[in-house]
Amino acid sequence: MTQMKLTKRELLLALALGLTFAAIFFQYRLLKLRLAFAEEQIAIFFESRSSALKAADTTQAVSFLEYASEYYPSGTKQSPGSRLDRIVETVRSNCVQDIITDLKRRTGKDLGSAPTNWYKEFPPARP
Numbered sequence: 643m644t645q646m647k648l649t650k651r652e653l654l655l656a657l658a659l660g661l662t663f664a665a666i667f668f669q670y671r672l673l674k675l676r677l678a679f680a681e682e683q684i685a686i687f688f689e690s691r692s693s694a695l696k697a698a699d700t701t702q703a704v705s706f707l708e709y710a711s712e713y714y715p716s717g718t719k720q721s722p723g724s725r726l727d728r729i730v731e732t733v734r735s736n737c738v739q740d741i742i743t744d745l746k747r748r749t750g751k752d753l754g755s756a757p758t759n760w761y762k763e764f765p766p767a768r769p
Contacts, residue, residue, distance in 0.1 A: 679719040680726045684733045686713055691737040695744050703748065705766040707741045710734060711757040 648656070687710050694706035711734070720727035738757055745760055746752050753759040 676720060676724075676726050680730050683714060683719060683730050686710070687734050687737040691740050694741040700745065700749055700764050701767045703741065703745055704760050704764040707738065707745070707757050708761055708766045710741065711738050 690706045690710035690713075694703040694710075697703035697706060713734075716722060716727055716731050720730055739755060742755055742757070742760065745764075749764075751763070753763055
């Protein structure tokens with residue numbers, strides 16, 4: 643049996659390759675986690691939108707509006723300004739505006755597009 647001796651250069655190259663692989667693997671796992679967070683956030687926004695549109699009364703609809711607009715603000719589950727953050731925030735914005743459009747139709751009032759205006763006028767129901 644022959645012993646294999648590695649030169650210092652070969653050892654450094656092997657170490658560099660190992661560290662590169664570890665870094666790529668770590669980044670991949672982190673991306674999978676962020677994707678899972680994004681899926682969960684988007685599902686909650688759609689669920690809040692659907693529940694608000696079906697709500698029996700305005701106060702209940704405003705509760706869903708508050709939940710959708712305040713649930714894990716930008717930069718808490720995603721890196722601020724990242725592609726995933728922008729996608730999540732676009733979906734949030736669209737769902738919030740859909741709820742506000744329904745509230746305008748439902749109440750006959752136009753309190754603007756800021757959710758806080760609706761919270762003040764129709765305080766959300768608290769459990």
